[in-house]
Amino acid sequence: xxxxxxxxxxxxxxxxxxxxxxxxxxxxxxxxxxxxxxxxxxxxxxxxxxxxxxxxxxxxxxxxxxxxxxxxxxxxxxxxxxxxxxxxxxxxxxxxxxxxxxxxxxxxxxxxxxxxxxxxxxxxxxxxxxxxxxxxxxxxxxxxxxxxxxxxxxxxxxxxxxxxxxxxxxxxxxxxxxxxxxxxxxxxxxxxxxxxxxxxxxxxxxxxxxxxxxxxxxxxxxxxxxxxxxxxxxxxxxxxxxxxxxxxxxxxxxxxxxxxxxxxxxxxxxxxxxxxxxxxxxxxxxxxxxxxxxxxxxxxxxxxxxxxxxxxxxxxxxxxxxxxxxx
Amino acid sequence: xxxxxxxxxxxxxxxxxxxxxxxxxxxxxxxxxxxxxxxxxxxxxxxxxxxxxxxxxxxxxxxxxxxxxxxxxxxxxxxxxxxxxxxxxxxxxxxxxxxxxxxxxxxxxxxxxxxxxxxxxxxxxxxxxxxxxxxxxxxxxxxxxxxxxxxxxxxxxxxxxxxxxxxxxxxxxxxxxxxxxxxxxxxxxxxxxxxxxxxxxxxxxxxxxxxxxxxxxxxxxxxxxxxxxxxxxxxxxxxxxxxxxxxxxxxxxxxxxxxxxxxxxxxxxxxxxxxxxxxxxxxxxxxxxxxxxxxxxxxxxxxxxxxxxxxxxxxxxxxxxxxxxxxxxxxxxxxxxxxxxxxxxxxxxxxxxxxxxxxxxxxxxxxxxxxxxxxxxxxxxxxxxxxxxxxxxxxxxxxxxxxxxxxxxxxxxxxxxxxxxxxxxxxxxxxxxxxxxxxxxxxxxxxxxxxxxxxxxxxxxxxxxxxxxxxxxxxxxxxxxxxxxxxxxxxxxxxxxxxxxxxxxx
Numbered sequence: 001x002x003x004x005x006x007x008x009x010x011x012x013x014x015x016x017x018x019x020x021x022x023x024x025x026x027x028x029x030x031x032x033x034x035x036x037x038x039x040x041x042x043x044x045x046x047x048x049x050x051x052x053x054x055x056x057x058x059x060x061x062x063x064x065x066x067x068x069x070x071x072x073x074x075x076x077x078x079x080x081x082x083x084x085x086x087x088x089x090x091x092x093x094x095x096x097x098x099x100x101x102x103x104x105x106x107x108x109x110x111x112x113x114x115x116x117x118x119x120x121x122x123x124x125x126x127x128x129x130x131x132x133x134x135x136x137x138x139x140x141x142x143x144x145x146x147x148x149x150x151x152x153x154x155x156x157x158x159x160x161x162x163x164x165x166x167x168x169x170x171x172x173x174x175x176x177x178x179x180x181x182x183x184x185x186x187x188x189x190x191x192x193x194x195x196x197x198x199x200x201x202x203x204x205x206x207x208x209x210x211x212x213x214x215x216x217x218x219x220x221x222x223x224x225x226x227x228x229x230x231x232x233x234x235x236x237x238x239x240x241x242x243x244x245x246x247x248x249x250x251x252x253x254x255x256x257x258x259x260x261x262x263x264x265x266x267x268x269x270x271x272x273x274x275x276x277x278x279x280x281x282x283x284x285x286x287x288x289x290x291x292x293x294x295x296x297x298x299x300x301x302x303x304x305x306x307x308x309x310x311x312x313x314x315x316x317x318x319x320x321x322x323x324x325x326x327x
Numbered sequence: 328x329x330x331x332x333x334x335x336x337x338x339x340x341x342x343x344x345x346x347x348x349x350x351x352x353x354x355x356x357x358x359x360x361x362x363x364x365x366x367x368x369x370x371x372x373x374x375x376x377x378x379x380x381x382x383x384x385x386x387x388x389x390x391x392x393x394x395x396x397x398x399x400x401x402x403x404x405x406x407x408x409x410x411x412x413x414x415x416x417x418x419x420x421x422x423x424x425x426x427x428x429x430x431x432x433x434x435x436x437x438x439x440x441x442x443x444x445x446x447x448x449x450x451x452x453x454x455x456x457x458x459x460x461x462x463x464x465x466x467x468x469x470x471x472x473x474x475x476x477x478x479x480x481x482x483x484x485x486x487x488x489x490x491x492x493x494x495x496x497x498x499x500x501x502x503x504x505x506x507x508x509x510x511x512x513x514x515x516x517x518x519x520x521x522x523x524x525x526x527x528x529x530x531x532x533x534x535x536x537x538x539x540x541x542x543x544x545x546x547x548x549x550x551x552x553x554x555x556x557x558x559x560x561x562x563x564x565x566x567x568x569x570x571x572x573x574x575x576x577x578x579x580x581x582x583x584x585x586x587x588x589x590x591x592x593x594x595x596x597x598x599x600x601x602x603x604x605x606x607x608x609x610x611x612x613x614x615x616x617x618x619x620x621x622x623x624x625x626x627x628x629x630x631x632x633x634x635x636x637x638x639x640x641x642x643x644x645x646x647x648x649x650x651x652x653x654x655x656x657x658x659x660x661x662x663x664x665x666x667x668x669x670x671x672x673x674x675x676x677x678x679x680x681x682x683x684x685x686x687x688x689x690x691x692x693x694x695x696x697x698x699x700x701x702x703x704x705x706x707x708x709x710x711x712x713x714x715x716x717x718x719x720x721x722x723x724x725x726x727x728x729x730x731x732x733x734x735x736x737x738x739x740x741x742x743x744x745x746x747x748x749x750x751x752x753x754x755x756x757x758x759x760x761x762x763x764x765x766x767x768x769x770x771x772x773x774x775x776x777x778x779x780x781x782x783x784x785x786x787x788x789x790x791x792x793x794x795x796x797x798x799x800x801x802x803x804x805x806x807x808x809x810x811x812x813x814x815x816x817x818x819x820x821x822x823x824x825x826x827x828x829x830x831x832x833x
Contacts, residue, residue: 195690197682204679207670214627214659214666215733216648216683275670 025269026281026288033291040298053290054179059244060257061182061286062237064264065189066230068282071265072193073226074206074274075123075130080234080261082141083115084254088238089145092154092248099160101167108239109232115141116231120224138258142250149250156246168243178240182283185233190279202226207275256307263310264289266317273321289313328389328405328486328518329354330375335384337370342722344370345381346542352487352535357509357519359533359550361562363781367542368522372489375520376408377401405486409476409493415464422447422460425479450478454508469614470497477508488512489520494528499817506532525813526555538562541752579603582772583741585624588633593619594796597633601741601772606763608775608783611793612816618660620793621745621776625657626650637741651684656739658731660746660776666730667718674700674714677729681736703732708758724755731759742766745776760786780809794818 021028037044063080070077087108095104115137122133156164170177193199201222204212213219237257242248268285270277289310296309332350336343345367352358362368373379375386377396386393388404401408415424422440425447433439447460456474464472473493480488494502509519509532523529529536530550538545538561546561553561583601588594594616601607611617622628624635626647635642643649659665668676678696700714707728711721718726727747734742744763748756763773763786775787783790790807792800792815800815814820 197686197689197691200675200679200682200691203671203675204668207668208664210664211659211666211668212679213647214625214657215680216651217679218648271670275668 026284030284033288055176057286057290058178058182059237059240060260062185062233064261064282064286066233067261068265068270069226070230072206072277073202077230078134078258079138081254081257082138083234084238086141086145087112087235088242088248088253089154089250091242096157105239108235112235113228113232116227120227124220124223145250153247153249161246165243165246168240186283193279260289263314266314272318331387333385336382338382343542348544352518355513355516357533359529359536360522362539366539405484407480407485408489409480415472417465421462425482450482470501487518491522584636586634589631590619590623591631604767604770606767606773606787608787608790615793616796617776617793621743654740656734657743658747669719672715673711673718676718677733680733684737707732724751727751741772743774780812792816
């Protein structure tokens with residue numbers, strides 16, 4: 001008979017190392033990227049710099065949290081950037097009228113959720129492919145706010161501006177508010193996705209919709225809720241953007257946010273086909289998108305090539321995911 | 328063509344799908360290949376057709392060793408595979424399908440429609456089928472599509488034809504036509520490998536047989552030397568009589584009453600009841616509507632008319648969850664498409680239905696979930712290494728046990744089991760049969776949808792045979808024979824078939 005081995009690493013096969021590594025692939029690539037950036041610029045991994053990174057990544061990162069949900073459920077939401085513009089533009093109007101940040105935040109959340117609900121209803125009951133439905137609402141939401149603003153910007157009144165901009169510019173014990181809000185929202189979404197029935201259902205719907213339905217899950221409801229949460233998070237993001245920029249330009253605000261959010265989700269190792277992936281992946285993925293942007297600037301690559309790099313990243317990570325699936 | 332397959336083995340990971348099988352087919356011979364589902368017939372034929380590479384073994388054709396068989400090489404050698412499932416493009420015409428991928432072009436590289444149509448007509452005439460080459464395939468009945476499939480394989484020179492259950496979608500008249508075609512081909516010197524589960528057919532058309540069981544070669548010989556009992560015994564490895572379910576016939580109170588249930592285009596006006604502690608089998612041939620019925624009973628398909636009553640209350644058939652809450656569970660057919668959530672762990676796959684109807688809290692309690700898993704594991708004897716592994720890492724049998732456990736967790740009064748032993752190995756099958764018996768004894772009622780007679784015979788108290796969307800017969804255990812199920816399943820009592828007198832089996 002074989003003697004029990006004393007070697008604690010006996011069960012540590014390459015297969016297991018590989019499975020753990022692919023589970024936390026986002027952490028490995030994050031550390032790798034951080035190492036590269038630090039080699040280029042030794043001061044890169046300083047506290048000040050990393051907290052700035054979090055701050056910069058937060059507004060899109062919050063949207064990416066919602067995008068992750070939608071993608072895990074096997075769908076996509078292209079309208080997030082337009083939701084930011086529409087909610088943000090009208091948010092400025094509400095803020096100027098009430099002078100109350102809480103009421104404005106509540107408005108942004110509810111209105112964002114409402115716009116998300118429209119997406120959800122189109123997909124769940126209209127049976128329109130999420131790509132098409134949100135492509136249409138992307139165009140529609142943007143058009144509405146451009147018409148309302150007549151192309152011009154929505155500016156926060158000068159008496160409100162000084163204190164309102166401190167929401168995004170302020171910090172608690174040296175940690176930027178935006179970074180704190182981003183981390184807090186990530187924790188909430190992580191808990192929802194790993195500790196609740198709803199989270200379990202989202203994965204099930206994204207992996208095998210038919211099996212999920214036959215197990216008694218209300219697939220339509222899950223899809224709608226995913227879009228509502230994404231709209232809500234885009235609404236919060238719009239509120240923070242208002243504070244950061246103090247003015248929302250209808251035609252430009254939130255432009256290409258969907259691209260950055262999807263890129264973050266993809267780099268974060270979340271399967272573009274649905275069913276697989278962890279929320280912290282989209283958190284670190286969003287940081288990585290921001291880091292890559294920084295590296296491009298440092299490397300003096302023209303900003304016009306930004307889209308090329310991000311598009312390339314999405315394609316590259318998806319190809320990598322497929323390679324992994326086939327093996 | 329003389330085919331010899333020697334000592335063929337095929338491993339899928341640790342699973343031996345085919346294990347050292349010898350298989351020989353002579354010149355101008357119709358050879359019946361027998362075996363239960365999962366016995367290794369399809370794997371063996373896929374190796375012959377070049378779709379799979381054997382792990383071990385050699386293939387000789389007319390005495391010559393064929394190395395590295397590929398689909399292309401097999402086709403060149405004249406080996407044609409007529410598959411069970413339809414491989415036709417519905418929106419193309421018959422002749423376009425016949426020549427798909429091997430179109431004839433004129434010297435300008437344009438399609439030579441005339442020649443193709445003429446050759447199609449020739450081959451369809453040869454097999455005496457009155458289908459026009461320019462008919463759109465989508466308009467053909469399933470059985471006639473099957474004939475087009477056969478015609479396609481005859482278009483180019485064939486020496487050996489593999490027919491994988493070609494009769495499952497055919498009517499009796501068409502089966503007769505098919506047999507005539509087969510005899511004609513044999514007269515031309517072709518060899519045919521005929522795979523079927525239907526004993527009378529095998530005895531009628533084949534000279535020789537080879538039996539596989541659990542991937543192993545069991546026996547080979549002439550049909551004239553054996554009878555159906557012997558063949559069945561070879562097939563299942565034991566005489567069926569020994570396996571008869573020892574379970575007393577139950578006649579408990581009615582727990583479910585189905586009245587006039589109709590789903591347009593699939594089934595119509597179905598009325599039957601289910602008793603407490605009963606195992607009711609519902610069977611029929613392809614296209615009988617039983618698959619749609621199982622979905623409808625679970626609220627997974629739109630119903631046009633009729634009611635299902637349980638405990639005196641009418642079921643809301645528009646909502647799966649409400650049906651589940653009323654006390655109905657379902658193990659669906661096609662495990663891979665309809666049950667397995669491939670990106671989730673074994674543990675999470677098992678608990679998903681429980682969360683949908685029995686769990687009333689917002690948060691998941693992992694400890695409780697694991698406890699429930701441990702309990703289920705004992706009941707259904709699931710063999711797993713790590714419950715956090717993906718469910719796809721398990722064998723088919725163990726996957727199915729996880730799915731069965733998924734439904735046992737919600738403790739329903741009635742279980743609909745739709746082909747629950749599809750594609751799982753024999754030992755797992757028996758474990759599931761045993762479990763069904765135990766559930767019935769424990770007062771649960773079960774509706775078993777299955778195409779396999781052996782299964783019905785082993786576990787059912789009563790059997791409904793469906794034909795073209797209607798219940799054609801209700802058989803109790805005293806009248807439950809394979810012949811009677813076939814008789815009613817083929818609608819033989821309804822159609823005067825081709826001038827043939829059909830005697831009703833007693």
